[in-house]
Amino acid sequence: MIDSEGSADQYHPIDINILDKNSNLAFNIFSKVQGASEDRYILYASKEPRYRDKVRELLQSSELMEELYIHEEDLVLYFEHATDSLREYIINSTASPEKKMAKVYDLSRDVTHQFFEANSSPEILRGSGQVVELMEKCLDNNELGFHGLTRIMEKDYYTYTHSINVGLYCMTFALKIGMPADEVHELGLGGMLHDVGKSGIPKEIINKKGALTDEEFETIKSHTNNGVEVIRELGCYGEKVIQMVGQHHEKYNGGGYHQGLIGEDISLFARICKLTDVYDALTTRRSYKKSLKAIEALTIMKSKMGNEFDPKLLNSFIRMMGPEG
Numbered sequence: 001m002i003d004s005e006g007s008a009d010q011y012h013p014i015d016i017n018i019l020d021k022n023s024n025l026a027f028n029i030f031s032k033v034q035g036a037s038e039d040r041y042i043l044y045a046s047k048e049p050r051y052r053d054k055v056r057e058l059l060q061s062s063e064l065m066e067e068l069y070i071h072e073e074d075l076v077l078y079f080e081h082a083t084d085s086l087r088e089y090i091i092n093s094t095a096s097p098e099k100k101m102a103k104v105y106d107l108s109r110d111v112t113h114q115f116f117e118a119n120s121s122p123e124i125l126r127g128s129g130q131v132v133e134l135m136e137k138c139l140d141n142n143e144l145g146f147h148g149l150t151r152i153m154e155k156d157y158y159t160y161t162h163s164i165n166v167g168l169y170c171m172t173f174a175l176k177i178g179m180p181a182d183e184v185h186e187l188g189l190g191g192m193l194h195d196v197g198k199s200g201i202p203k204e205i206i207n208k209k210g211a212l213t214d215e216e217f218e219t220i221k222s223h224t225n226n227g228v229e230v231i232r233e234l235g236c237y238g239e240k241v242i243q244m245v246g247q248h249h250e251k252y253n254g255g256g257y258h259q260g261l262i263g264e265d266i267s268l269f270a271r272i273c274k275l276t277d278v279y280d281a282l283t284t285r286r287s288y289k290k291s292l293k294a295i296e297a298l299t300i301m302k303s304k305m306g307n308e309f310d311p312k313l314l315n316s317f318i319r320m321m322g323p324e325g
């Protein structure tokens with residue numbers, strides 16, 4: 001039995017059922033043992049080639065009930081491995097699109113949670129493109145629709161699940177209005193990443209229940225420019241994604257931030273992001289507000305905020321969110 005190294009908070013729970021049990025392990029897997037003062041992590045399966053057969057046997061033996069963990073330095077590898085396994089599953093399984101999307105949602109939630117809540121480096125977001133590809137595969141046959149998605153989505157508002165929801169809404173909307181595949185992909189990415197700049201803002205401000213002071217509001221507003229910096233730094237995203245991150249708080253009739261752009265000077269991608277961003281914020285629950293039903297949210301968007309959105313896009317969105325979904 002080999003004891004772990006480092007402190008307990010460096011271990012990250014993983015979903016072992018997502019991994020392809022026939023492939024070679026790229027990282028060590030640990031199990032948790034409760035200690036008197038602190039939990040200890042014990043090597044459960046080794047990545048070393050000489051243990052390969054034993055590890056496969058172990059992982060295939062039965063439905064694993066035990067919680068298993070990896071060290072944080074292997075997170076990126078784990079996400080890559082999990083994405084590959086999930087791709088196989090999506091292509092080969094006969095499960096429903098909803099079930100497949102639920103698994104992709106869980107994996108994305110894990111990635112974005114790491115970034116927004118566990119202070120992981122933005123490098124963790126590099127795999128977002130592959131996650132968006134998996135989402136595209138699940139949306140491909142168009143069976144899911146907005147209402148199918150809503151059943152899978154987290155109903156409480158967290159920045160990390162909000163990001164995934166916005167990405168999925170953007171992609172579904174783009175598919176429904178007939179945008180080409182490469183643009184659907186960009187919209188998914190931009191939606192998932194639109195609030196990355198919030199990772200640098202203190203949680204007390206993000207989660208504040210009462211009204212924000214002017215200073216706090218300025219801090220919140222900085223997330224668009226900060227986000228653009230983070231995304232540019234990663235160097236793997238195109239201009240459309242950057243526009244979504246930088247312009248999703250612009251308003252169609254002007255007066256938004258940060259550039260105060262008006263009408264079609266705001267990128268089409270950012271105008272779509274703005275719609276789905278507000279829609280998800282209104283239809284999810286926070287400690288200080290209940291979630292609105294689809295029809296209530298759309299009514300507010302049309303009657304009270306109509307001038308903030310591109311009217312054509314808003315009308316299409318309202319039509320698509322209707323009962324036909």
Ligand SMILES: [Fe+2]
Binds near residue numbers: 194195223248
């Ligand atoms: Fe935002």
Ligand SMILES: [Fe+2]
Binds near residue numbers: 162166194277
């Ligand atoms: Fe947002």
